[in-house]
Amino acid sequence: MSNQSVAAGVSLARVMAHCGGSPVGAVKFLVGAIASAPAAPDPYAGLADLWRDRRSELEAGLEGDGSLSAVLAQAYFLFLKGDMDDAVMTLGSVTGARPDVPWGTAPWFGDARFLDAVSAEALAEACLRTLDYGHDLDTDEMRERFAPWFHTIDVVSERSPVPESLAAMARLPRACGRYELSFALCDRADTVDRVMWTAVARANTWMAMGDLDQAAAAFEDALTLDPANWSLYLDLADVRAEQGDFAAAVALVEQGLQHEPQELSLRAAGAAYRTRLSGSSDDLRALIAMAPELANTAYRDLLIDYACAGPGLPRNLLAKARRIRKN
Structure with missing residues (x-):
């Protein structure tokens, strides 16, 4: 949006707030200007004026409004109140919904008052919220849009x-x-304390890069830090399966089951990996029975693919398993 268009939006908001008597309507004009030019300071100045002059009306009018414009405005109002933690988490929700807009270029997001006060815990939650909708962020354009987030994370x-x-x-x-x-x-985290979650984060980064050996080593490190965590055994078993070592995958699943014997994903993985290793019809039947209960359909399909590659399996069972995958 050009500077003239931003100025026009701010002017319309002022008319709406004062002559039209609708501060909530004015907010929508201002947020529209922000959406087109998130770094422009004038729309934020307009929101600040509204917050100063019509705060009670704004709070009443925006209460319960989950629209993007209302949520974005709330993020800035929370900043004005000095509530930096809720401000960043709210901006994280907006960014997750519309990562195609560089919301992080907002002047307040780089303000020293914000950077000095926002907690690591709130910023971490905000980062997770940016990922809520599963958008593809691994592009040059997205890396540029998220540059202010990377700076905030670093600080x-x-x-x-x-x-x-x-x-x-x-x-x-x-x-x-x-x-x-x-x-x-x-x-940086390891200089403070070595914890399981850091090892898992490192493992998942190696996974994203396609380095299975390094990912396996990191998951093994995580297990030394939290040896009773069943999900880590499953994570490492899945890596071993991807490497083609189904004997190791089976052994790891069995270790996990010692800690959580009723866990469905462990039981299903065990059945799939045993089927792939030995061609067990009984294990394939067990997987077929459990498959509809697995909430993660992508993981379910992967397990079925592994199992169906087992040696000497009856055609009728293979067909039954593959029908589940198609559905």
Whole structure:
């Protein structure tokens, strides 16, 4: 949006707020200007004026409004109130819904008052919210749009290196293909304390890069830090299966089952990997019975693919398993 268009939007908002008597309507004009030019300062100045002059009306009018315009305005109002944690989490929700807009270029997002006060825990939650909708962020355009987020992550993680929070933050740069930043956050966390979540974050970054050996080593490290965590055995089993070592995958699943014997995903993985290893019809039948209960359909389909590659399996069972995959 041109400077003239932004100015026109701000002018319309002022008319709406004062002559039209609708501060909520004015907010929509101002947010429209922000959406087109998130770095332009004038729309934020207009929101600040509304917050100062018509705060009670705004709070009443925006209460319960989950629209993008209302949520974005709330993020800035929370900043004005000094509630930096809720401000960043709210902006994270907006960014997750519309990552095609560089919301992070908002002047307040780089303000020293914000960077000095926002907690590592809140920034970590905000980073996770940016990923909620599963958009593809691994492009040059997205990396450019998220540059202010990377800067904020760097500043806050250096100021407050909470290991669990840094591990969560690492998911955003990893999703954007900024692997070096993801690893740097893990390394920074390790200088404070070695925790399981950091090792998992490092493992998942290696997975994203396609380095299965390094991913397996990182998951093994995570297991040394939390040896009773059943999900880590499954994570490592899945890596071994991808490497083609189904004997190791079976052994790892069995270890996980010692800690959580009723866990469906462990039981299904065990049946799939045993079927792939030995061509067990009984295990394939067990997988077929469990498959409809697996919530993650992509993982279900992967397990079925592994199982159906087992040796000497009856055609009728293979057909039954593949029908589940197609559905």
